Amino acid sequence: MWENTTELIGVVTSLRSLPKKNSSKHRSDVLKPEQEVYVKVAVGLRGAEGLAHEDNGVIINEDAKCLLFRNKAEEEFQEDSFTVDGIFWLNRGLDKLYHDLLSSAIGTVVLGYNVALLVCGSQCPGKDTLLQGSSGQNGIVQQVLHSVFQEIQSAEKGEEWQVTISFIQFYADGTAKDLFNSSHQDLKALNISMLKLVVEGLSEIIVSSAEAAYSIYLQGAKIVEEKNSTLFTLTVEQKDRVDHSTSIIQRSTVQVFDLVGEILSTQPGNHISPLMCVLEKEITGKEGFLPLALQQALQGNSITVLLYCFNTQGLSGDEILRILKVLDRVRGETKRVSPNCWNPSQLIQKLRDEVRELRSQLLSCSPNQESVVFSLGRVLQQLQMVKNQSWEKKREISNLVERKMKWQNEPVAANLETRHLQRERSGLAAQPEATGKEPPEASTSQQQQEEAKAQKQHMLQVFHAYRGLLEEQMNGLEQRYRKLLEEAIQDAVYVSTRNQQLEAENKQLSAVVAELKGKKC
Numbered sequence: 085m086w087e088n089t090t091e092l093i094g095v096v097t098s099l100r101s102l103p104k105k106n107s108s109k110h111r112s113d114v115l116k117p118e119q120e121v122y123v124k125v126a127v128g129l130r131g132a133e134g135l136a137h138e139d140n141g142v143i144i145n146e147d148a149k150c151l152l153f154r155n156k157a158e159e160e161f162q163e164d165s166f167t168v169d170g171i172f173w174l175n176r177g178l179d180k181l182y183h184d185l186l187s188s189a190i191g192t193v194v195l196g197y198n199v200a201l202l203v204c205g206s207q208c209p210g211k212d213t214l215l216q217g218s219s220g221q222n223g224i225v226q227q228v229l230h231s232v233f234q235e236i237q238s239a240e241k242g243e244e245w246q247v248t249i250s251f252i253q254f255y256a257d258g259t260a261k262d263l264f265n266s267s268h269q270d271l272k273a274l275n276i277s278m279l280k281l282v283v284e285g286l287s288e289i290i291v292s293s294a295e296a297a298y299s300i301y302l303q304g305a306k307i308v309e310e311k312n313s314t315l316f317t318l319t320v321e322q323k324d325r326v327d328h329s330t331s332i333i334q335r336s337t338v339q340v341f342d343l344v345g346e347i348l349s350t351q352p353g354n355h356i357s358p359l360m361c362v363l364e365k366e367i368t369g370k371e372g373f374l375p376l377a378l379q380q381a382l383q384g385n386s387i388t389v390l391l392y393c394f395n396t397q398g399l400s401g402d403e404i405l406r407i408l409k410v411l412d413r414v415r416g417e418t419k420r421v422s423p424n425c426w427n428p429s430q431l432i433q434k435l436r437d438e439v440r441e442l443r444s445q446l447l448s449c450s451p452n453q454e455s456v457v458f459s460l461g462r463v464l465q466q467l468q469m470v471k472n473q474s475w476e477k478k479r480e481i482s483n484l485v486e487r488k489m490k491w492q493n494e495p496v497a498a499n500l501e502t503r504h505l506q507r508e509r510s511g512l513a514a515q516p517e518a519t520g521k522e523p524p525e526a527s528t529s530q531q532q533q534e535e536a537k538a539q540k541q542h543m544l545q546v547f548h549a550y551r552g553l554l555e556e557q558m559n560g561l562e563q564r565y566r567k568l569l570e571e572a573i574q575d576a577v578y579v580s581t582r583n584q585q586l587e588a589e590n591k592q593l594s595a596v597v598a599e600l601k602g603k604k605c
Contacts, residue, residue, distance in 0.1 A: 126170035174210030196423030198386035205393030251304035258372025263304035278426035
């Protein structure tokens with residue numbers, strides 16, 4: 085796996101994390117309300133655990149606490165040391181990886197803390213296994229879902245929870261697609277006070293168990309296109325069942341980034357990982373949705389873990405050294421994290437106050453009319469997005485998305501059933517000739533019944549297909565009417581402002597005319 089001129093000595097380090105508790109009372113001691121954390125980094129290698137030495141140059145010493153890289157290609161012997169939070173094997177030991185590195189962080193989700201998992205290394209076999217698992221071992225997505233729902237079940241009574249999932253695919257041109265709703269092809273994200281990054285039009289499906297969530301996740305994963313990064317998000321919200329007067333909701337997310345691309349583009353055709361775009365330049369928001377989300381994951385209010393799947397085949401010693409330096413740079417990121425709570429009614433009132441203020445600026449004939457109109461449209465958009473975050477609205481949208489996904493899957497099942505019935509019909513038609521015992525009338529009757537069933541299945545298939553097409557058309561019309569409404573509002577505001585200006589000018593002219601008449605008299 086490695087060239088003869090290089091040697092990597094790896095050491096599995098203990099995770100600098102706090103112990104995981106079982107009850108919600110004990111979990112309150114895991115993290116203080118606010119504390120400083122650093123981005124954790126673990127490296128995945130190919131090999132067999134427990135071997136002291138291998139021909140590929142990898143040596144594992146479980147007692148050490150750093151990665152030692154020795155490059156023998158130089159005339160002078162070169163050795164570099166890199167501290168990491170863990171080394172795991174891509175072909176085994178996923179349960180140990182999760183227990184040692186991720187379980188403590190996931191245990192804080194029910195306390196309101198955000199967690200971001202960044203999985204990198206597109207050219208490394210085993211990354212898909214890391215995410216989705218294989219025979220005999222669960223991937224990290226499935227383990228995250230099971231852990232979160234176990235924590236919710238062990239929480240104190242009297243708390244009401246709502247858990248939703250979403251799945252996004254990112255393209256190289258900066259656009260994003262909803263993997264749970266094919267009609268949402270170009271998603272846009274906005275930064276909203278209290279909620280941070282919110283995606284307009286994103287389908288969030290309410291789930292009640294880890295099994296249901298993972299099943300829906302796999303449906304979205306099947307249609308992911310190659311060489312495209314994805315983001316799977318688990319959102320957990322909690323409010324007290326007893327006291328609704330405060331209207332405060334605890335909100336936390338688990339984000340699982342599957343980042344495609346290399347840290348170093350050493351071969352023609354390889355593209356750079358989005359992670360490097362965030363590290364090498366300042367993100368302004370014009371770069372697209374993914375860089376903005378990654379920036380918040382690395383620097384924002386979340387406990388972040390980077391899992392880098394290391395494929396050293398074809399890499400020189402200098403290239404390996406540069407990759408390790410990038411990982412060391414990521415691990416050096418420190419930040420402060422705290423639980424996330426927000427008050428929907430308070431945020432809605434704040435946005436409404438901003439709308440009133442902007443409208444008053446328009447009526448006062450301020451010089452920056454275009455800027456004010458743009459700000460008004462943005463605040464109105466944020467207000468609508470915040471209203472869509474209500475639990476009732478989420479249930480409504482989730483039910484629609486689930487029905488649509490079911491309609492998309494049912495035609496396939498109906499088609500398979502039709503083929504099965506046709507095969508049975510062919511077998512029944514051939515059976516009388518083979519045995520000579522079944523009357524022709526009975527065979528004809530059975531054929532007619534099977535044909536009727538097949539026709540019924542076909543009609544259901546056509547109906548569901550038209551139903552899905554109609555819903556997509558309705559969504560398109562809704563977006564079109566919403567855009568027309570926004571343009572109409574802007575036109576109405578402009579006309580109103582212009583009328584006020586004309587009225588003011590008329591008053592001034594009337595005053596001048598009256599003054600001139602007075603002088604003549």
